[in-house]
Amino acid sequence: DAGVTQSPTHLIKTRGQQVTLRCSPKSGHDTVSWYQQALGQGPQFIFQYYEEEERQRGNFPDRFSGHQFPNYSSELNVNALLLGDSALYLCASSLAGEGGRYEQYFGPGTRLTVT
């Protein structure tokens, strides 16, 4: 899948728990964006990391947080899980620069189920 890897593939958690999802971007890419995709819907932008900082954020509560490491890999953390957090979480990598950020390559996603 274009070199973007995500782990784990599937995850089952209980309401109130916390979860960490991981993403390694395509080789040579320095920007990571996270999306939430509910069943039957298009991906919704959560946030974007570049130079180890959150650069943009979508309409998601503070329970959603992230991190980017010096090797450009990234983590998505979700605290106090709700049933409505059940979704496919997608990581997309891109290269900063003029026009570069719109060419986003997606990983296979992590399917999170909250029970």
Place this chain on the structure above:
Amino acid sequence: GESVGLHLPTLSVQEGDNSIINCAYSNSASDYFIWYKQESGKGPQFIIDIRSNMDKRQGQRVTVLLNKTVKHLSLQIAATQPGDSAVYFCAEFLSGGYNKLIFGAGTRLAVHP
């Protein structure tokens, strides 16, 4: 694999026919428009893009048309094949400090032999 779009509108076509998938976008200031294909159990895969100052772009078997007057985007697939069966999403990209993709609702394409 799991289904990506259980309740999405579906376009059913015969193998070999041409397919046209339509999309309405929301932001007049978007700089790029992109079509993605998502197969069951996979992430979205880039198909083709078009810049906002263009109205048509062609790729291999695919053509994207952009009508900014009515904020409409379409994807034409020539000689549709069974491997084209998937959910198709259009996305708009707003740069200038926003740098995020905004996805449409998606359309399921079902190709019948």
